Amino acid sequence: MSDNRIPSIEEQDGDGEVRYRMLYESADKVYIRHIRGVYTRIRKYTGLPLLAAYFFIPWFNIEGRQALHFDLPERQFHIFWATFGPQDGFLLAWLLIIAAFGLFAVTTWLGRVWCGFTCPQTVWTMMFIWAERVCEGDRNQRIKLDAAPWSVNKVLRKGGTHAIWVLIAFATALAFVGYFYGIRDLVVDLASFEAHPQAVFWVAFFTFATYFNAGFMREQVCKYMCPYARFQSVMYDRDTLAVYYDAKRGETRGPRKKNMDYRAEGLGDCIDCSWCVQVCPVDIDIRDGMQYECINCGLCVDACNSVMDKMGYERGLIRFTSEDELETGKTNYLRPRLFGYAFVLTAMVALFTHQVVTRSPIEAEVLRDRGARLFREYRGDIQNVYTVKINNMDRDPHEFSIAVEGVAGYDYSLRRPRDIYLEAGEIFAVPIRVSVPKDQLKTAKHNIVIVVQAEDDPELIDRHQTVFIGPKQ
Known part of the structure; x- marks a missing residue:
């Protein structure tokens, strides 16, 4: 027996004999039927604004620079009206944590709607499928075209599809690299x-990656490469809204005429048309129950509702619902787990917003002299030497002043270079000496504050506390 085969209990023959399937068998091409409906429109309304933002934001300028520009050589990240540097990396980490908690909260509430409506893999795959439909026709036409021998018509249709794919992939790569290089x-x-x-x-590279992922990998990315599908079950509970097939109402399946009394024949509402399978982008049958591959895109809901309308049956045989609703008819929306996620997410967003809004574009760092002498005596004064590192994170150049604040009654004097002029994004380190008359010192050490302020804009200010050391009293 080959090692590349595994027993498949689901594929037993009627006599109970176990059949085998290939462990590494290549997947068949998925032909998706075009369908119209509520969730198809929602995807359009969510996907198009995101695509427009992705492709067009780099072309907008704010105050003479690209609105969104990650300038790696200069270590500056321009995000609309703000400029961030490497020292703001904690904000990025914070933002990623917020995104993770947001994903957890949404998944607990609505399942994998991120995957079905806004995930780039889904959005770009749908664009590529649209190109196929424009050039090759809908599902049945594409199946016939692939089965037909090569001809001029087939070459033109296939060539048109791949030309649009390459164009979309190149525009995607151009926009992505433009965020770092500068699109113009x-x-x-x-x-x-x-x-x-x-x-x-x-x-x-990104042209090829987009062309390959959205053109050929498609559902394989969602099934086998995306880690989200593997841990989503941890976030689901019995009240999570997801796409479910109502087996109580749908079984037993079977074809029938439109106006026949199918209940008398022992049939359910499902006519076994397989449209729910034909529209599924990950090639699963939702009637088999909840499956980790399902991305909650809602296409099977639209397909089933359209069939129910044609048959004159009630909609909702396949719908967004919960396990509890299927069994008891009720969904508990107000549950502690969801409230916990919402509370943590709200608190983190509020703290993050406060941090960004109150963030100063000036950052000062003060380091004491690392020499063996902690202090110096000069003409009756005790001197401490510091290095002040000034980071001008603003978009404009500024001239800075340095001052010292300390214990009331002490006469502090400060020696530093006269002019400290920094260009936008420039970092400069300057040595300073802080002196206090020896006869005023009452303790061996005390705290002082070094104040760095822009001369032309008093609101640009940063304070850094350090220690002043003198002789033991």
Whole structure:
């Protein structure tokens, strides 16, 4: 027996004999039927704004620069009206944690709606399927075209499909690299063959990756590569809204004429048309129960509702519902788990917003002199030496002043360079000496505050506390 085969209990013959299927058998091509309905429209309303934002935001300028530009060589990240640096990396970590909690909360409430409506893999796959439908026709036409021998018509249709795929993939790669390179510079440099080799490589790489993932991988990414499908069951509970087939109402399945008394024949509402399977982008049968591959896209709901309308039956044989609703007729929306996620998420968003809004574009870091001498005596004064590191994270240049605040009654004097002028994004370290008359010191050490302030904008200010050390009293 081959090691590449595994027993499949689900595929037993009628006599109970176990059949085998290949463990690494290649997947058949999935032909998706085009359908119209509520969830198809929702996907359009959620997907199109996201696509428009992705492709067009890099072309907008704010105050003479690209609105969203991740300038890696300069270590500056321009996000609309704010500029962030490497020292703001904790904000990125914070944002990722918020996104994770948001995903947990939404999944607990509505299942994998992120996958079905806004995941890039889903959105781009749907665009590629649209290109197939435009050039090759709907599901049955595509099946016939693939089965037909090669001809001029087949070459033109297939060529048109792949031409649109490449165009979409190239536009995707161009926009993505443009967020880092600068979209206008990238387009000009590529057109004039003067682009940096690294830029050319990444445009080619992401073009190929998009073309391959959305054109050929498709449901394989959702089934086998995406980790979200593997741990989603941890976040589901009996009241999570997801796509379910109402087996009590639908079974027993079977074909029938439109106006026949199918109940008398022992049949349920499901006419076994398989439209729910034909529209599924991950090629599963929702009637087999909850499956980890299901991305909650709702296409099977639209397909089933359209069939129910034609047959004159009530809608909702396949619908967004919960396990509890299927069994008891009720869904508990107000449950502690969901409230817990919502509370944590709200608190984190509020703290993150406060941190970003109150964030100062000036950052000062003060380091004491690392020499062997903790202090110096000079003409009756005790001196401490510090290094002040100033980071101008603002988009404009500024001239900075340094001052010292400390214990009331102490006469602090400060020696530093006269002019500290920093360009936008520049970091500069300057040594300073803080002096206090020896006869005023009452303790061996006390706290002082170094104040860095922009001369032209008093609101740009940062304070850093440090220690002033003198002789033991």
